[in-house]
């Protein structure tokens with residue numbers, strides 16, 4: 001392990017895929033002094049990016065993109081071949097979604113590598129930032145078929161909603177390479193980022209990414225299991241997690257119970273790790289249990305709403321606060337809030353929702369949910385108000401007004417997001433998570 005060096009770099013970099021990870025990687029590497037060309041298959045997205053418009057909600061990203069364009073060091077293209085031709089390093093930031101069998105679908109990665117392999121400059125670097133299963137770097141090296149090109153694994157650990165901050169101030173930078181020289185060249189691209197660099201082999205780097213996400217998922221499922229226990233025995237999970245968090249070995253994060261963990265990565269990455277393990281005859285019972293608890297936790301959130309409404313929700317109007325998979329993002333991929341809403345709709349509930357990050361025309365919104373642009377409208381006439389995402393804005397609502405507008409004072413807070421004292425002062429009948 002070593003700190004990154006402070007030498008000012010100025011390399012030519014290509015980034016393929018301009019989603020949460022790719023655009024953040026491109027804009028941040030540009031802010032470190034490099035010349036970056038970002039490539040994407042989506043024409044509309046490219047047109048917006050060339051105008052400096054960023055469609056995802058990531059604080060600071062739009063500013064970095066516009067600064068890079070103004071400085072003449074950040075460009076966008078649809079042609080992967082032209083992006084890589086002069087690049088000292090090519091970062092693959094392509095989607096690796098869950099395949100039908102639970103494994104990672106590497107189709108986009110393989111397709112792009114086939115496109116660019118004959119056009120990489122001599123002694124090129126192909127860097128996988130996408131989350132890819134163990135053995136991918138070795139397989140891509142074979143696919144590239146050139147002894148002068150090094151394939152290096154450099155997994156990304158950023159969180160959505162804090163992507164720029166996490167990229168520029170990460171807990172660690174992991175570089176997995178078969179040869180020291182290639183690892184050194186990738187580590188140098190991060191000069192200026194104050195973080196430990198862990199150099200390792202590609203297989204270890206690839207597994208680390210899945211190990212980290214699965215660890216976080218397991219920690220959360222443990223807390224959600226404890227929440228269930230607390231409800232049965234009259235204890236308070238928040239008091240317990242506060243005490244646990246004071247123990248430095250446990251650390252005071254990822255301890256908030258909720259309607260299950262979601263997002264574009266934890267669910268697919270736990271599934272992919274299980275798939276990898278199964279393929280080599282290894283059982284990972286803890287990760288399996290974490291996934292199973294997560295399914296149960298989503299069902300428990302639905303059951304709690306149904307019970308709070310007297311046992312059935314068919315024809316019952318519910319006001320939903322939050323649909324994003326967590327606060328701070330507009331991403332709906334694998335959102336537990338959407339899963340809970342979907343099941344309530346299946347049981348016949350009439351759903352009206354508000355989420356501060358959503359306009360109502362986003363892809364991934366469940367068709368059965370009417371999305372409105374103000375929280376008070378969402379709760380009007382509702383039999384229960386259901387808090388599904390922990391937006392801080394929800395604590396600041398005028399809860400007396402919320403309860404006046406709703407048909408009954410029932411609040412189901414699936415994340416303990418709103419201060420329970422505030423709710424009770426307003427006269428709410430509160431159903432939280434993990435409170436006896």
Ligand SMILES: NC(=O)C1=CN([C@@H]2O[C@H](COP(=O)(O)OP(=O)(O)OC[C@H]3O[C@@H](n4cnc5c(N)ncnc54)[C@H](O)[C@@H]3O)[C@@H](O)[C@H]2O)C=CC1
Nearest residue numbers: 017018019020021040041042093094096108130131156160
């Ligand atoms: N979203 C996150 O917070 C994190 C994601 N990751 C990993 O990074 C990878 C990318 O994830 P996201 O950025 O969230 O994905 P995303 O879906 O936001 O972006 C992927 C981009 O790739 C483009 N694309 C797809 N196929 C293409 C092709 N053949 N040629 C050129 N462009 C193409 C898409 O148009 C899209 O803009 C995944 O492996 C994910 O697991 C890793 C850390 C954090």
Ligand SMILES: O=C(O)[C@H]1O[C@H](OP(=O)(O)OP(=O)(O)OC[C@H]2O[C@@H](n3ccc(=O)[nH]c3=O)[C@H](O)[C@@H]2O)[C@H](O)[C@@H](O)[C@@H]1O
Nearest residue numbers: 156157158159160254255256257258261262263265325326
């Ligand atoms: O590989 C990835 O894509 C990323 O996945 C997660 O980041 P992200 O998906 O942005 O979301 P998290 O902040 O990890 O939250 C995941 C889920 O856990 C839930 N959560 C989180 C924390 C908590 O205390 N309680 C809780 O229920 C969130 O609401 C959300 O549904 C990891 O935290 C990142 O390190 C990783 O890079």
